[in-house]
Amino acid sequence: MQETAKAVGALGRAAGLERAARQRSGWYARYLWAFAAGQLVLVPIAVLWHGPVSAVVFAVTNALLVTGLSVYAARQRVMRRGFGVKHGVMMGSWATVFALTITVGTAVFGHGVPFAAVGALACALAPAVGAWTEMRGAV
Incomplete structure (x- = not known):
């Protein structure tokens, strides 16, 4: 009987840990929303501005965004199973779209405001999308 009670207690603690991990993993959704908001600023800077001043403003803004998000992520204690794969796929998708937007899009569509808006979105x-799916999984 005591063994059954110990097993039930262990299962209860495991369920509690899983519940806590799911609730505390919402930080990644906030991380991704901030990253998405940063794109709405960074992409127009990269597409519309020209010259060395724009390069400096872009580099400083991007460095501040990446540093702030990295410090925020490093301070989090909980990472869900599959976090590395999800983050890698999301960042790979973003990098592909960003590279296409800046290189091909600028060469083909020029430096117009409509293109900058569509590229930023x-x-x-x-x-x-990553933040939305993370919010659904954290509940």
Whole structure:
């Protein structure tokens, strides 16, 4: 009888840990929403501005965004199973869209404001979808 009680107690603690991990893993959704919002600023800077001043503003803004998000992520204690794969796929998707937006899009569509707006939304799409799916899984 005592063994059964110990087993039930262990299962209860395991369920509690899983529940806590799911609730605390919502930080990644906030991380991705901030990254998506950053794209709405960074992509127009990269597409519309020209010259060395734009390169410096882009580099500083991007460094601040990446540093802030990296510090925030490093301070989190909980990472869900499959986090590395999900993050890798999301960042790979974002990098592909970003590279296409900056290189091909700028060469083909020029430096127009409509293209910058569409490019910014396209670059923000991958992190926004990742944040949405993370919010659904954290509940």
